[in-house]
Structures are given as structure tokens and as C-alpha cells.
Amino acid sequence: MPGNVNERRVTLRDVAERAGVSVNTASRALTNKPEISPETKRRVLTVAQELGYRPNRIARALRSQKTHTIGVIIGDVANPYFSALVRGIEKVTRTYEYNVILQETDEDAERERKAVETVLATQVDGVLITPTQRDKAAIEMLLKNMTPFILMSRYFQDLETNYIVIDDYRGGFIATETLIQKGNRHIAILGGSMHISSGYERYVGYLEAHKAYGLDVDKKLVITGCMTMEDGYRAALRLLKRSKRPQAVFAFSDFVAFGVYRAAYELGLRIPNDLAVIGFDNTSLGMCLNPPLTSIGKSPEELGKRAAFALLKMLHGEISGQVKLKLSVNLVERGSA
Amino acid sequence: MPGNVNERRVTLRDVAERAGVSVNTASRALTNKPEISPETKRRVLTVAQELGYRPNRIARALRSQKTHTIGVIIGDVANPYFSALVRGIEKVTRTYEYNVILQETDEDAERERKAVETVLATQVDGVLITPTQRDKAAIEMLLKNMTPFILMSRYFQDLETNYIVIDDYRGGFIATETLIQKGNRHIAILGGSMHISSGYERYVGYLEAHKAYGLDVDKKLVITGCMTMEDGYRAALRLLKRSKRPQAVFAFSDFVAFGVYRAAYELGLRIPNDLAVIGFDNTSLGMCLNPPLTSIGKSPEELGKRAAFALLKMLHGEISGQVKLKLSVNLVERGSA
DNA sequence: TTGTATGCGTTATCAA
DNA sequence: TTGATAACGCATACAA
Numbered sequence: 025m026p027g028n029v030n031e032r033r034v035t036l037r038d039v040a041e042r043a044g045v046s047v048n049t050a051s052r053a054l055t056n057k058p059e060i061s062p063e064t065k066r067r068v069l070t071v072a073q074e075l076g077y078r079p080n081r082i083a084r085a086l087r088s089q090k091t092h093t094i095g096v097i098i099g100d101v102a103n104p105y106f107s108a109l110v111r112g113i114e115k116v117t118r119t120y121e122y123n124v125i126l127q128e129t130d131e132d133a134e135r136e137r138k139a140v141e142t143v144l145a146t147q148v149d150g151v152l153i154t155p156t157q158r159d160k161a162a163i164e165m166l167l168k169n170m171t172p173f174i175l176m177s178r179y180f181q182d183l184e185t186n187y188i189v190i191d192d193y194r195g196g197f198i199a200t201e202t203l204i205q206k207g208n209r210h211i212a213i214l215g216g217s218m219h220i221s222s223g224y225e226r227y228v229g230y231l232e233a234h235k236a237y238g239l240d241v242d243k244k245l246v247i248t249g250c251m252t253m254e255d256g257y258r259a260a261l262r263l264l265k266r267s268k269r270p271q272a273v274f275a276f277s278d279f280v281a282f283g284v285y286r287a288a289y290e291l292g293l294r295i296p297n298d299l300a301v302i303g304f305d306n307t308s309l310g311m312c313l314n315p316p317l318t319s320i321g322k323s324p325e326e327l328g329k330r331a332a333f334a335l336l337k338m339l340h341g342e343i344s345g346q347v348k349l350k351l352s353v354n355l356v357e358r359g360s361a
Numbered sequence: 362m363p364g365n366v367n368e369r370r371v372t373l374r375d376v377a378e379r380a381g382v383s384v385n386t387a388s389r390a391l392t393n394k395p396e397i398s399p400e401t402k403r404r405v406l407t408v409a410q411e412l413g414y415r416p417n418r419i420a421r422a423l424r425s426q427k428t429h430t431i432g433v434i435i436g437d438v439a440n441p442y443f444s445a446l447v448r449g450i451e452k453v454t455r456t457y458e459y460n461v462i463l464q465e466t467d468e469d470a471e472r473e474r475k476a477v478e479t480v481l482a483t484q485v486d487g488v489l490i491t492p493t494q495r496d497k498a499a500i501e502m503l504l505k506n507m508t509p510f511i512l513m514s515r516y517f518q519d520l521e522t523n524y525i526v527i528d529d530y531r532g533g534f535i536a537t538e539t540l541i542q543k544g545n546r547h548i549a550i551l552g553g554s555m556h557i558s559s560g561y562e563r564y565v566g567y568l569e570a571h572k573a574y575g576l577d578v579d580k581k582l583v584i585t586g587c588m589t590m591e592d593g594y595r596a597a598l599r600l601l602k603r604s605k606r607p608q609a610v611f612a613f614s615d616f617v618a619f620g621v622y623r624a625a626y627e628l629g630l631r632i633p634n635d636l637a638v639i640g641f642d643n644t645s646l647g648m649c650l651n652p653p654l655t656s657i658g659k660s661p662e663e664l665g666k667r668a669a670f671a672l673l674k675m676l677h678g679e680i681s682g683q684v685k686l687k688l689s690v691n692l693v694e695r696g697s698a
Numbered sequence: 699t700t701g702t703a704t705g706c707g708t709t710a711t712c713a714a
Numbered sequence: 715t716t717g718a719t720a721a722c723g724c725a726t727a728c729a730a
Contacts, residue, residue, distance in 0.1 A: 422706095
């Protein structure tokens with residue numbers, strides 16, 4: 025049994041002494057450097073194994089200025105969109121032996137700023153962030169710090185940064201078009217926040233689809249600022265209790281659509297007969313709703329993977345230019361519209 | 362505008378020089394040490410502010426042997442149970458300015474071992490883990506390393522560790538009893554893995570409830586190893602396609618119950634008329650199912666908070682003994698049973 | 699109250 | 715191929 029319980033952690037120096045070499049030779053052996061004889065290398069490795077040596081990542085980071093850690097800043101892990109995003113990220117960072125340090129903003133600018141400060145203080149090698157877009161302070165800190173970062177899901181029109189988003193405008197258009205083509209005329213939108221690019225662009229897609237089909241938008245059916253299940257639930261309740269209730273709802277996200285389902289159930293409305301619903305994000309939980317939720321989009325896990333891949337490539341200097349990706353969306357019909 | 366773009370990060374030394382004091386005095390000022398005159402302290406702080414100084418957590422950690430980081434090891438963030446758990450943890454660690462580094466095991470022992478290795482190499486101050494319980498290797502590493510840790514949601518009968526779990530046996534009993542009291546006689550269980558304490562104990566509760574009511578358990582209605590929505594979906598499909606299908610299903614978790622809903626929908630079975638369903642964990646998403654999911658338990662976010670609190674107290678020496686908590690559960694009836 | 703010097707565990711530079 | 719030594723940025727024992 026290697027290692028005694030009462031001893032302190034075994035360090036590189038312990039290994040070196042036991043193997044009868046210098047610290048630095050031991051380091052070479054363990055970091056796969058070429059300048060070392062196979063013989064000593066083998067010996068060091070054996071000793072390290074015996075002693076149960078684990079490199080201290082902190083010390084390594086301090087010296088090499090590389091923490092092998094990336095900061096992931098999202099709104100809220102309990103939101104299935106974000107958790108899927110994180111899962112995608114984690115899957116790829118894991119294979120490259122990078123750590124993830126997680127921060128939540130709850131879509132608050134101040135929290136976002138703190139989150140960025142925290143990850144920067146941790147000296148992360150790079151950052152993946154879903155900006156709150158309430159202001160630019162956090163992003164500007166990132167910019168000034170020269171830490172590589174990629175915006176996920178949202179981007180700024182007037183700020184030069186890397187980003188990976190999906191085609192929200194097109195998604196909003198398709199969603200609305202689909203509802204129109206199914207014969208709906210009074211289509212409500214439970215949109216996201218307008219200062220967020222995805223919220224705004226999906227809304228524009230909604231407007232444009234109406235225009236394309238020669239329909240007027242009833243301003244009373246436009247609700248914005250819905251970001252969570254709870255928001256969706258409350259807004260849908262208000263909306264559906266009206267005398268002239270909409271025939272269909274285009275929800276900002278599947279998460280928001282969940283809230284719509286809840287409201288519809290409570291009001292005794294059947295989906296899609298009494299109310300057609302279409303979500304966004306193509307989240308896997310949507311399949312379990314009754315009826316299964318029709319949705320738009322790329323799976324967030326996919327987006328997370330792509331973002332993580334791109335960031336790691338940047339960190340390894342394998343990307344010269346900028347990352348500005350707009351992924352295409354598609355409609356997944358499942359029965360709610 | 363503080364800081365030039367082309368310069369390297371501003372260090373404590375920069376602050377010290379600019380303020381005309383020694384590095385160490387600067388350190389005192391910034392870490393709120395008492396041995397310093399108000400005057401110099403103020404000066405240092407001002408300079409630090411001007412220069413945009415941010416303490417390097419890596420260096421600080423190396424020196425103080427405290428990273429202010431805790432490792433969180435769970436099965437899978439995309440599982441709503443775990444994401445809610447993480448959110449609870451994050452909420453409290455945030456207020457105490459601790460970082461969270463996240464690792465997933467996907468319930469695999471090898472992955473779990475690696476996850477523990479990783480967090481230990483990161484020198485985390487403490488660990489919160491949902492053990493896979495496939496073997497004890499990972500936990501023994503933790504034990505040997507003397508890093509404070511708390512098991513969440515699961516515990517070992519034969520291993521002396523801290524843990525915070527819920528009363529799974531009681532939960533399983535109540536769930537089954539409820540179904541029995543509603544008149545169901547053929548009650549299936551889509552149980553979790555039997556090597557996991559929560560899976561096993563909920564199953565025992567299921568058995569005991571039958572016994573208490575003088576009912577026999579039909580072994581054909583016992584399915585184990587369901588941990589995800591997908592598992593629940595597949596198992597439910599098989600189960601419900603049989604000629605003699607159960608009247609009710611007790612699912613290991615809400616997540617598994619989601620899969621049951623999907624299967625029921627596809628087979629055209631109405632809940633609760635054709636099939637009563639009861640879940641576990643009291644996850645918020647369950648409210649949006651149609652009908653809303655009846656469930657057992659404490660919210661995972663609450664458990665996460667408790668675990669994080671307890672761990673932080675341990676780290677600050679505010680807990681002398683051990684943490685062995687079994688939280689009580691309750692039934693939340695919503696309409697699926 | 700302040701400064702000097704040392705060390706945390708590594709990696710990197712240089713000379714041997 | 716190897717080893718002595720410095721350095722990463724900070725905190726702390728000790729001296730002033």
C-alpha cells in the first residue's frame with residue numbers, strides 16, 4: 025500500500041529523492057520530455073507510481089501560466105438548455121483533460137461581472153460565456169484581459185468578439201411560418217428579453233413571417249422577457265385567460281414552453297387542439313411532454329461541444345482568425361403544433 | 362483608463378512599487394490584516410484600484426494551500442436532479458466566495474476514479490460527490506487523501522464517511538403505499554441500480570409496503586437499473602406492451618418518470634386513468650407534465666445547499682464531529698397517481 | 699508598523 | 715543526458 029496516511033502529499037521532490045535523481049530530471053520523466061534516457065525515465069515513473077505521486081496542478085499552473093481550466097459562465101444550470109450546453113462542453117474538455125469552473129449569472133449584469141472577475145482571478149486559459157447582454161462591462165473585461173473567449177448562443181452587433189450562435193432569426197421565422205401554415209392566425213409570442221440577441225432575433229423572425237404571409241401582428245399577443253419556465257407559466261396564464269385568447273404560442277425556448285404546458289393544463293386547454301405550441305432549442309425533455317413538444321433548433325449539447333472545440337483549438341493556436349459561427353436550425357415536429 | 366493592453370497582468374509587486382511600500386505591506390493591506398496603518402492601507406488600496414489589480418488565486422493557493430475551490434462530482438449535469446443539486450451548491454458556495462469545479466461520472470466507476478484524481482490534483486479544499494457505488498476505489502482515494510468530503514444522495518453501509526441523504530426507504534414505502542391505497546394492485550417498479558443505496562432502499566420500501574398491505578410482489582413487475590429518462594422510456598415500453606400490464610408504476614426518479622410519460626403517450630395510455638405514475642425527487646419540471654407528476658422527496662436544490670453548507674462549515678472548522686444526515690421526505694400529490 | 703527573506707511545487711534556463 | 719538554480723505571485727515568520 026503506497027503512501028502513509030499521516031504524511032503530507034507526495035511531491036516531485038519525494039519522487040526525485042527516492043529515484044536518486046534531481047527534481048528536474050524527475051519532472052522531465054513525468055512530463056514526457058525528450059531529453060532523458062529511457063532507463064532513468066522508467067525508474068522515475070516506477071517510483072512515482074509506487075509513491076502515488078500526483079502532480080500539483082496549482083504549482084504547475086503558477087509556473088507554466090497555464091491552468092488547463094476553462095471558465096464556463098451561463099445563466100442557470102437548472103435551465104435544461106444551459107445544463108445541456110454544459111454537458112456538451114464537459115464532454116469535450118474532458119477528453120482534452122481540461123477542467124471546467126462553473127459560474128452562474130442568473131441573467132444579471134452585476135453577477136456576470138463578478139463571474140468574469142472570478143474566472144480571470146483563477147487564471148483560466150479561456151472562457152465560454154453566455155452574455156447577459158444587459159451591458160458590455162463583463163465582455164470588455166474579457167477583451168482587455170486578452171483571455172481567449174467565445175460567446176455562446178448570443179452575440180453583440182457592435183462588439184468584435186468570437187461567437188457561436190444559431191440562426192435565431194431564421195428559427196423565429198420558421199416557427200411562426202409553421203404555425204401560420206397550420207392555419208393559425210392569432211399567434212402569440214412569449215419572447216425572451218429584447219436586449220438579448222436570440223430574444224430579439226427570434227422576435228424579428230416572428231414579425232417577418234407575419235409580413236411574408238400578409239398578416240398583421242396583434243401587439244397584445246406579444247409578450248417579452250420570458251426566460252424561464254416560471255416566466256412562461258405566468259405569462260401564459262395571463263394570456264390564455266383573456267377573452268380573445270391566441271390559437272397558438274411561439275415560446276422563446278423549450279423551457280418557457282414547459283411553463284405554457286403547465287398553464288394550459290391548469291386552464292383545461294388541450295394541446296394542440298385548443299392551443300398550438302412551438303418551442304425552441306430542441307431539448308430532449310420536450311419529447312416527454314404530452315403531446316411531445318415541436319421545437320426549433322440545434323441541440324444545445326451540440327452547440328456546447330462546438331464552442332468547447334473551437335476554444336481549445338484557439339488555446340492550442342490551431343485557429344488563426346476569428347470564430348464567428350451561425351449554425352443552421354431545423355424544425356422538429358412532434359405533435360404540439 | 363487603468364492598465365495598458367500590452368502589459369502583463371498587474372501583480373502585487375506592481376502595486377507595492379507604485380505605492381512605495383514593500384510587497385508584504387501591500388499584501389497586508391489587501392488581505393485585511395490588522396498590522397498596518399490606516400494611512401498606508403488606504404494608499405495601497407487606492408493604487409491597487411487604479412492599476413486594476415486582481416490577486417492571482419493560483420499563487421495565493423500555492424502559498425496558502427487553500428484553493429477556495431470545491432470539487433463537485435455528479436453523474437450527469439443534464440439530469441435535472443443533478444443540475445438542481447449543482448444549482449443549490451453553487452448558490453451557497455457563491456456567497457462564501459468558493460469556486461466550483463465540476464466533474465461528471467456518468468455512473469461509471471473508472472470515470473469516477475478519474476474525477477476524484479482530477480479534483481485532488483487541483484488541490485480542492487473539499488469535495489461533494491454522488492458516488493457511483495460500483496466500487497469503493499474513488500472514495501478510498503478521498504479518504505486516504507484526507508480531503509474533507511461529503512457524499513450526497515447515497516451512502517455506504519460499510520464505509521465510515523460523511524453523507525447527506527434522504528430517507529429513501531421511507532420514500533419508497535410511501536410511494537408504494539400511496540399507489541396501493543388508490544386501489545392499484547399490480548404495481549411495477551422501474552427501480553434504479555441496486556448497488557446504489559437510493560436505488561436499493563427505495564426498492565426495499567416498495568417491497569415492505571406490499572408486505573404491510575398483505576400483497577404479493579409480482580417479480581415480473583420489478584425492473585431495476587433505470588437511471589435516466591431513456592432507461593425509463595425503454596423499460597416502460599417493454600413493460601406496458603405486455604398483455605398483463607401494470608396498473609401503476611413507481612419510478613426511481615422524476616427523470617425516469619419522464620421516460621414513462623413518453624412511453625405512455627406513444628402507447629396511447631392515459632395517466633392516471635390507464636396508468637398511475639409516481640416519481641421521486643420532487644423536481645420542478647414535473648409540474649409541467651400532463652398531468653403534473655406526483656412525486657416524493659425533498660428538492661435536490663435543498664439537498665445541494667445543505668451539503669455545501671455542511672462542507673464549508675467543515676472547512677472552517679465549525680463542525681467537530683461527522684455529518685450523517687438523513688432528510689425526511691414527503692409526498693407531493695399532483696395528479697399522476 | 700514595516701521590511702527582508704523564505705518557501706509553496708513546479709517548470710525552464712543554463713551549464714556541466 | 716543530467717543537475718543546480720531561478721522564477722512564477724503570493725503569504726508569512728521574523729527581524730528591524
